Amino acid sequence: MPTKKKQSLKQALVEQAFSVIEEKGVEHLSLREVARRLGVSHQAPYKHFPSRDHILAAVVARCFAEFAQHLSSRPSCNDPFDDLHKMGLAYLEFAQKFPLQYRLMFNTALPDGTAHPEMLAQAQFAFSILHDKLGEMTLKDPDHPIRDPVKHDAIYIWSALHGLASLMQSDVTSTLGLSNDEKAVAVERLMRRMSLSIAP
Amino acid sequence: MPTKKKQSLKQALVEQAFSVIEEKGVEHLSLREVARRLGVSHQAPYKHFPSRDHILAAVVARCFAEFAQHLSSRPSCNDPFDDLHKMGLAYLEFAQKFPLQYRLMFNTALPDGTAHPEMLAQAQFAFSILHDKLGEMTLKDPDHPIRDPVKHDAIYIWSALHGLASLMQSDVTSTLGLSNDEKAVAVERLMRRMSLSIAP
DNA sequence: CTCAGAAAGTAGACGCTGTCAACTAGATGA
DNA sequence: TCATCTAGTTGACAGCGTCTACTTTCTGAG
Numbered sequence: 001m002p003t004k005k006k007q008s009l010k011q012a013l014v015e016q017a018f019s020v021i022e023e024k025g026v027e028h029l030s031l032r033e034v035a036r037r038l039g040v041s042h043q044a045p046y047k048h049f050p051s052r053d054h055i056l057a058a059v060v061a062r063c064f065a066e067f068a069q070h071l072s073s074r075p076s077c078n079d080p081f082d083d084l085h086k087m088g089l090a091y092l093e094f095a096q097k098f099p100l101q102y103r104l105m106f107n108t109a110l111p112d113g114t115a116h117p118e119m120l121a122q123a124q125f126a127f128s129i130l131h132d133k134l135g136e137m138t139l140k141d142p143d144h145p146i147r148d149p150v151k152h153d154a155i156y157i158w159s160a161l162h163g164l165a166s167l168m169q170s171d172v173t174s175t176l177g178l179s180n181d182e183k184a185v186a187v188e189r190l191m192r193r194m195s196l197s198i199a200p
Numbered sequence: 201m202p203t204k205k206k207q208s209l210k211q212a213l214v215e216q217a218f219s220v221i222e223e224k225g226v227e228h229l230s231l232r233e234v235a236r237r238l239g240v241s242h243q244a245p246y247k248h249f250p251s252r253d254h255i256l257a258a259v260v261a262r263c264f265a266e267f268a269q270h271l272s273s274r275p276s277c278n279d280p281f282d283d284l285h286k287m288g289l290a291y292l293e294f295a296q297k298f299p300l301q302y303r304l305m306f307n308t309a310l311p312d313g314t315a316h317p318e319m320l321a322q323a324q325f326a327f328s329i330l331h332d333k334l335g336e337m338t339l340k341d342p343d344h345p346i347r348d349p350v351k352h353d354a355i356y357i358w359s360a361l362h363g364l365a366s367l368m369q370s371d372v373t374s375t376l377g378l379s380n381d382e383k384a385v386a387v388e389r390l391m392r393r394m395s396l397s398i399a400p
Numbered sequence: 401c402t403c404a405g406a407a408a409g410t411a412g413a414c415g416c417t418g419t420c421a422a423c424t425a426g427a428t429g430a
Numbered sequence: 431t432c433a434t435c436t437a438g439t440t441g442a443c444a445g446c447g448t449c450t451a452c453t454t455t456c457t458g459a460g
Contacts, residue, residue, distance in 0.1 A: 009408085025309065027227060030446065041410045043448090048408090052447065106366070107307050109225065113371045120371075127372070151378075155367065155386045156393065163363025166306070167355065171313045171320075172327070178351075186355045193356065197393045209437085230417065241439050243419085248437090252418065 010048040012038055014058045021059065022100060026108060029056065057116035060108055063101040064122035070094045071129045080136045081195065087133055088161055088191055095165035102165060130154055157194060164190050210248040212238055214258045221259065222300060226308060229256065257316035260308055263301040264322035270294045271329045280337040281395065287333055288361055288391055295365035302365060330354055337398070357394060364390050 016034045024033075031052050032042045049055045071094070074086045095102040105123070113120055131154045167173065168183055178186075216234045224233075231252050232242045249255045271294070274286045295302040305323070313320055334350045334357070367373065368383055378386075 025311065027309070031448095032446065042446095043411080044409055046448075103309070106370070107309070109227070109303070109307070111225065123372075152382070152386055152389055155364075155378075156390055159363035159367050159386075159390060160360050161363065162366060163359035163361065164355075166362060166366065167359050170306070172323070178355075182352070186352055186359075189352055190356055190359060193393075193397045197396075231419095232417065242417095243440080244438055246419075 009038070009040070009044065013045055013048060013055060014062060017055050018059050018062070021104070026056070026104065031055065053110060054116065056108065057110055057119045060104050060110070061116070061119040061122045063098075063104050064119065064126050066098070066101060067094055067105060068122070068126040068129055071126065080133065081198070083136075084133055084157075084198070085191060085195060087130065088157070088194060089187075091130075091161045092165055092168075092187055095169060099169045102169065106162065106166070127154075127158070130158060153198060156197065160190055160194055209238070209240070209244065213245055213248060213255060214262060217255050217259050218262070221304070226256070226304065231255065253310060254316065256308065257310055257319045260304050260310070261316070261319035261322045263298075263304050264319065264326050266298070266301060267294055267305060268322070268326040268329055271326065280333065281398070284333055284337060284357075284398070285391060285395060287330065288357065288394060289387075291330075291361045292365055292368075292387055295369060299369045302369065306362065306366070327354075327358070330358060353398060356397065360390055360394055 013034060016037050017029060020033055020037070021029050029052070031045050034055075035042045035044055038044075045055065049058065071087055071090055074083075074090050076083050110116060110119070131151070134154050134157070164187065168186075173183065213234060216237050217229060220233055220237070221229050229252070231245050234255075235242045235245055238244075245255065249258065271287055271290055274283075274290050276283050310316060310319070331350065331354045334354050364387065368386075373383065
C-alpha cells in the first residue's frame with residue numbers, strides 16, 4: 001500500500017501537530033518536535049508540507065471541518081426558527097467543548113490566507129451552513145419582513161455568537177467573576193435577543 | 201537624570217517592539233531585533249523585562265490604555281442611551297482604525313495572564329468604562345425594565361461589538377465579498393438591534 | 401523484467417532565536 | 431571612601447525553521 005503509507009505520515013503529522021499545540025500552545029509548535037514524536041527525521045515533514053505555516057493551516061482546516069460537521073449534525077425539523085436556535089446553541093457548544101479548535105480557527109493569524117486554499121475552502125463551507133439555514137428561513141416565509149439580504153442577518157448572528165464565544169473562553173470571564181450559572185444566563189439572553197431580532 | 205534615562209530605554213523597548221510587530225507580525229517579534237534597532241546589546245532588554253512575553257504584555261497593556269482613552273474620549277451628553285450608542289461606534293471605530301492594536305488586545309494569548317498584572321489592570325479598566333456607562337443608564341431611569349444585572353447587558357453588548365469587530369477585520373469579509381458599504385450597513389443594523397435590546 | 405526517474409526519508413549546515421552566566425562601568429548611599 | 435546596586439556588555443548554549451546534498455524506496459513505461 002504505497003499511497004496509503006504515503007499519506008499516512010502526512011495525516012500523522014497533522015494529528016501530532018495538533019497534539020503539540022494542545023500541550024504547548026500554538027506559538028510553541030515545532031516541526032522538529034512533531035518529527036521527533038513520530039520517529040522520523042527533522043526534514044521528513046518538508047516532503048509533505050512546504051513550511052511550518054502550511055502544517056498549521058492543515059490543522060486549522062481540520063478544525064473547520066470538525067466545526068462544520070458539528071454545526072450540521074443537529075437534526076433539522078420543519079421549523080427553521082427552531083433550527084436556527086439549535087444551530088446557535090451548537091455553535092456555542094462547540095466553542096465551549098473545543099476551545100482550542102475554536103481559537104485555532106478564529107485566533108490564528110496565517111500570513112496569507114490565499115496561500116492555504118484548502119483551509120479557506122473549509123472555512124467557507126462552515127459559514128455556508130449558517131448562511132444556507134438563514135436562506136431556508138426567508139424562503140419558507142415569503143412575507144418575512146427582512147428587507148436586507150440574508151447575508152447581513154448571517155453577519156449579525158455570526159457576530160453575536162462569535163463575540164459571546166470569544167468572551168466566554170477568554171480570561172475576561174474570570175476577571176469579571178462570572179460563575180458558570182451566569183455564563184449560562186448570558187448565553188440564554190443572547191439567544192433570546194437573537195431570535196427576537198430575526199423573528200417576524 | 202538617572203531615573204529618566206533609566207526609564208527611557210524601557211519605554212523605547214515597548215515602542216520599538218510595537219513597531220516590529222507592526223512590520224513583521226506578533227509571532228515574529230524578536231527581542232534581539234528590538235535591541236538591534238535601539239543600538240543596544242541583545243541582553244539589555246532583560247534588565248527591564250524578565251522575558252519576551254513580558255515585553256509583549258507591556259505592548260498589549262499600552263493598547264488597552266489607548267483603547268480605554270478612545271472609548272472615554274467621546275463627550276458625554278445627558279442622554280445615556282445616546283452616550284452608549286456613541287460608545288459602541290467608538291468601539292467599532294477603534295477596531296477599524298487600529299486593527300493591530302485590537303488584535304493584540306483580544307487575539308494575543310499570553311501563557312498566564314496573572315503573570316502580567318499591569319496588563320490585566322488596563323484590561324479591567326477598559327471594560328469598566330463600558331460597564332459604568334451601562335450603570336449610569338439604569339440609575340438615571342429607575343423604572344428601566346432590565347431585570348438582570350447590568351453585568352449581563354454589558355456582556356451582551358461587548359459580545360456583539362467584539363464579534364462584529366472581529367469579523368470585519370478578518371479575512372471573512374473578503375471571502376464573503378463584502379463591500380465597504382455593506383460593512384457600514386452591517387454596523388448600522390447591529391447598532392440598531394443593540395439599542396432596541398437595551399432600550400425600555 | 402528492467403531500469404530510469406520520481407518520491408520519501410536522512411544527514412548536515414547556516415543563521416536566527418530566547419535565555420543563562422559572567423563580567424564591566426557608573427551611580428548611590430551609609 | 432568604599433561597598434553595593436544597577437544598567438549594560440560579551441559569550442555561550444540549545445532549539446528552531448529551512449536550505450542543500452545525499453540515500454533509499456517505490457513506480458510505471460519500455
